[in-house]
Amino acid sequence: MNFKIVEKDEIILVGKEIRTSNEDKNCRIEIEKLWKEFLEQKLGDSIQNKINSGEILGLYTDYENKEFGTYSFIVGYEVSDAAAVPEGMVLKVIPPSKYCVITAKGKMPESIGETWKYIWNADIQRIYTGDFELYDKRYDGSENSEVDIYVAVK
Template sequence: MNVTVCQSCGMPLTTPAQFGMEADGSTTREYCIYCYKEGKFEQPGISLEGMTEMCTAILKDEGMDEESARSMLRNQLPFLKRWRTNTTDQHANSLTENSAAATHPGQVTTDRSFSTQPIRYVTLPGKRLAGVSARTTNAIEISGKGCIQGLWNNYFASEHLPAPEAARYGCYADYTDGITGEYTILVGHEASSDETLPEGLNDILLPPATYAVFTSRKGPMAEVVGEAWGTVWAWDKQSDRTFTGDFELYDERSLNPESVQVDIYIAVRQTR
């Protein structure tokens, strides 16, 4: 499924009717029809902050908490093509520098050319993750009525946690329609294939896959995770995604919530 997001406002583009239009009448997948018509922006003089406030008002009208919407947009929009500046690129390049020493199993190909590109590609064997899970959609999560934060709270309140230094995962799997449909979110840890899970824990089996890995800078968790997802949404190879299962990895770099560094693994096609 070839789904992109508008490189001006961040809206997912799921149908041709949402695509922007060039001056010659052809469509573009870079921008939505609300931001870009006849080869030019509909709001040519709007600033990044102005776009943030305009989109915040729209999301608020759709039922999302105002501050949650504003925070999400401030994390996402600066990484989109229309708003990328030298300052943004320098900041994103620092993500690469901060994560250079991180190591992961599998074959690694480094790509550090652009701020919104993955730090590297890795091929990993299948794995089993165990934890607490729920079904949700991106629309529900951005509405302010989502379940993800509650799952994290429930997981850490569980009596069946591994050692404190064990890696934690936020896994997104069983997609029904890419980024627009339902998916399962599981918060948990890695489990062996023959491990019997205690009551109350579920599991997800991730198949062997190649992943594009996006690594955040070091900073407060509430900031850096959103920023890292901003680079994912701004990535220009959304059509490479396979939706066989994506995950956030919280390892020893995430023990201090005020100085967290997280990796986001996005499953992609193996042909590169």
């Protein structure tokens, strides 16, 4: 798979959170359920100070034991100011980082899962401060959708 290395400044994210684990057989179902709730209930509408309302992030953070333990998964928006966090949502601050960016292409969510399997088995020196999927205008639900996965690296 092709990738690129980029550096990003601190990211302030506001969104809805769950705790899960890749070892949990219901992990994928719980993440999909969170996405459905976020989108169908239009939870993002209550988030103020969005940097880009056309980009939703799926953030993996607060890792207990790298990809083997529990972690937080948050669906939300990057914001410029964290003054107001809607009830039932959380604020996460991801430090400035260097990222390996890999683009998942094709039918979703299958392509996302295949790309994560590649990441877990690749020789990438991850730092587990916060990894995220970026859903923008290239994600349209078609067989040609694209999602960038940002993996924090040394």
